[in-house]
Amino acid sequence: MSDKLKQCCDRLIEEIKTAEAHVQQADHHVAAATESEVAALEVRLKEAMAKRDSKREHAAQAGERIKQFLQETKNEAVAKFEDWKTDREIAKLEKHADKSEQQAVDAIVVAAFAVLEAEVAIVEALKARKIAIEVAG
Secondary structure, eight states, X not given: OOHHHHHHHHHHHHHHHHHHHHHHHHHXXXXXXXXXXXXXXXXXHHHHXXXXXXXXXXXXXXXXXXXXXXXXXXHHHHHHHHHHHHHHHHHHHHHHHHHHHHHHHHHHHHHHHHHHHHHHHHHHHHHHHHHHHHHHO
16 A cells, blocks of 8 residues: 555544544543532533634635535536536547548549540540541541
């Protein structure tokens, strides 16, 4: 396993353990609420609020990173779509160019054949003229 992948896995495991610890503490607070006095609950409330406030900035940064990730993902999707559209248009243009080139080649072939027919007609005309001159005499 690469070091980068191992670091990622370790980081995820650490964050999951932290979240599990918070859930267990919340469960403990709920279970202990029926057994505690109001003053003890007030102390727990202050502790919980202090813990929450200490993690607020960390959570806000994570939220911003999520927003940034989503925006980047959206931008990449749009860019891929634009690239696809561009590639599609290029493919259309290339196909049109191929057809036009083939049409030009076919026109040249037909024109070359017409020149050959003209050559045959010229030779036939010269031959007929020569025969006519010899017969007329």
